[in-house]
Amino acid sequence: TQNAMWGGRFAAGPDAIMEAINASIGFDKRLASQDIEGSRAHAAMLAATGIVDPSEAEAMREGLLTVLSEIEAGKLVFSTALEDIHMNVESRLTEIVGPAAGRLHTARSRNDQVATDFRLWVRDQCDAAEIGLLALMRALVAQAEAGADWVMPGFTHLQTAQPVTWGHHMMAYVEMFARDLSRFRDARKRMNECPLGAAALAGTSFPIDRHMTAEALRFDRPMANSLDAVSDRDFALEFLAASSICATHLSRFAEELVIWSSAQFRFVKLSDRFSTGSSIMPQKRNPDAAELIRAKVARITGALVALLTVMKGLPLAYSKDMQEDKEQVFDAADTLMLALAAMEGMVRDMAANTPALEAAASAGFSTATDLADWLVRELGLPFREAHHVTGSLVALAEQAGIDLPELSLEQMHTVHPGITPAVFDVLGVHNSVASRQSYGGTAPDQVRTQIARWKEILG
Ligand code: ARG
Numbered sequence: 213t214q215n216a217m218w219g220g221r222f223a224a225g226p227d228a229i230m231e232a233i234n235a236s237i238g239f240d241k242r243l244a245s246q247d248i249e250g251s252r253a254h255a256a257m258l259a260a261t262g263i264v265d266p267s268e269a270e271a272m273r274e275g276l277l278t279v280l281s282e283i284e285a286g287k288l289v290f291s292t293a294l295e296d297i298h299m300n301v302e303s304r305l306t307e308i309v310g311p312a313a314g315r316l317h318t319a320r321s322r323n324d325q326v327a328t329d330f331r332l333w334v335r336d337q338c339d340a341a342e343i344g345l346l347a348l349m350r351a352l353v354a355q356a357e358a359g360a361d362w363v364m365p366g367f368t369h370l371q372t373a374q375p376v377t378w379g380h381h382m383m384a385y386v387e388m389f390a391r392d393l394s395r396f397r398d399a400r401k402r403m404n405e406c407p408l409g410a411a412a413l414a415g416t417s418f419p420i421d422r423h424m425t426a427e428a429l430r431f432d433r434p435m436a437n438s439l440d441a442v443s444d445r446d447f448a449l450e451f452l453a454a455s456s457i458c459a460t461h462l463s464r465f466a467e468e469l470v471i472w473s474s475a476q477f478r479f480v481k482l483s484d485r486f487s488t489g490s491s492i493m494p495q496k497r498n499p500d501a502a503e504l505i506r507a508k509v510a511r512i513t514g515a516l517v518a519l520l521t522v523m524k525g526l527p528l529a530y531s532k533d534m535q536e537d538k539e540q541v542f543d544a545a546d547t548l549m550l551a552l553a554a555m556e557g558m559v560r561d562m563a564a565n566t567p568a569l570e571a572a573a574s575a576g577f578s579t580a581t582d583l584a585d586w587l588v589r590e591l592g593l594p595f596r597e598a599h600h601v602t603g604s605l606v607a608l609a610e611q612a613g614i615d616l617p618e619l620s621l622e623q624m625h626t627v628h629p630g631i632t633p634a635v636f637d638v639l640g641v642h643n644s645v646a647s648r649q650s651y652g653g654t655a656p657d658q659v660r661t662q663i664a665r666w667k668e669i670l671g
Pocket residue numbers: 236240295296322323326530532534535
């Protein structure tokens with residue numbers, strides 16, 4: 213049988229395989245509420261401009277609410293033959309209000325309709341990402357506040373580098389997630405223009421009011437070019453790019469939590485609520501949530517690459533290729549929101565093992581840079597020479613199987629006779645972090661300043 217929406221020029225209906233590859237209702241049913249909101253705004257505008265009779269428009273607007281409640285109640289059976297959410301909604305509306313429903317599609321195409329629906333959906337996801345990120349940032353700030361002066365090792369190359377504070381490490385992620393947040397806000401601002409009324413691609417000869425529908429749908433303005441309106445998906449790409457960067461940050465932190473919760477590090481204990489056991493090894497507490505967050509970035513970045521690849525080389529204006537945008541974005545958005553929530557839960561619950569952090573902070577000659585700086589400051593050595601002297605002292609300690617602060621003054625004098633007992637002040641990890649007073653440094657005072665700033669911003 214012919215398609216009820218476009219079958220006029222066809223003698224036969226589509227092959228089952230054609231229907232299978234063409235239909236998007238299986239996934240774009242997630243756009244139902246956006247589709248109905250867009251149609252209600254369109255109907256109101258058609259009445260206001262005198263294009264359709266106000267009582268018919270009102271019947272359509274009411275009927276659309278009925279369709280929405282049926283969908284929300286799970287009562288509407290979607291049809292693959294009707295391809296997508298747009299035609300499924302319109303078909304059901306026709307059953308409810310009769311042939312007058314056929315006027316809803318005046319001055320509109322599925323091309324501007326889907327572009328509008330999808331923008332509304334992605335716009336909501338920017339808001340959801342913002343909420344998830346703010347919750348995570350608050351959890352990190354709480355951890356930072358608790359441990360503004362707990363010392364731990366800072367790493368480069370995952371080798372002990374210099375002592376830092378727990379608060380400083382937590383706040384590093386607050387800065388990263390804050391930039392993610394600003395990327396979502398920025399993308400939201402740019403995508404907040406309305407494609408509705410672009411029609412198929414060229415605009416319409418009906419006297420529509422695009423400013424009215426844009427405002428009704430809380431867009432800042434209508435899009436200025438009808439070809440652009442129906443043919444670009446850069447708003448979805450920006451959402452996926454922001455999501456990919458955010459997921460990359462999540463993945464790095466997740467990796468640290470995996471390492472930190474190991475028996476070899478014991479920096480943190482993840483809560484029972486965010487750990488799992490092993491079915492064979494009774495002692496195990498596995499950081500599965502952290503591992504999965506570490507991995508989820510793959511799907512999100514995969515979605516970005518997939519949609520970039522779909523869009524690449526597409527001629528203007530609409531092509532059916534673009535129907536492939538939705539599953540990628542749906543999956544990426546679901547994945548990101550879940551990963552953000554899981555990370556927030558883990559961070560809220562995790563307990564730092566401060567003795568282990570402190571012991572690790574002083575292992576690995578972590579205050580060697582402090583010693584070199586002291587030689588420059590107190591003995592006037594050029595930094596390169598101080599670096600060399602300190603290197604020799606580290607080798608001496610390593611040979612003796614002890615840490616730098618355990619070297620005696622006599623041992624130090626075999627390397628440099630000018631060293632005085634005052635050197636021991638800078639070899640302790642607490643003095644080391646306290647001395648890093650440069651703006652943005654790891655000194656507890658500096659970290660507390662940043663915590664206070666963020667608490668004010670986050671409320
Ligand atoms: N389901 C389609 C999509 O998601 C809607 C637009 C279809 N337009 C068309 N002319 N076939 O892109």
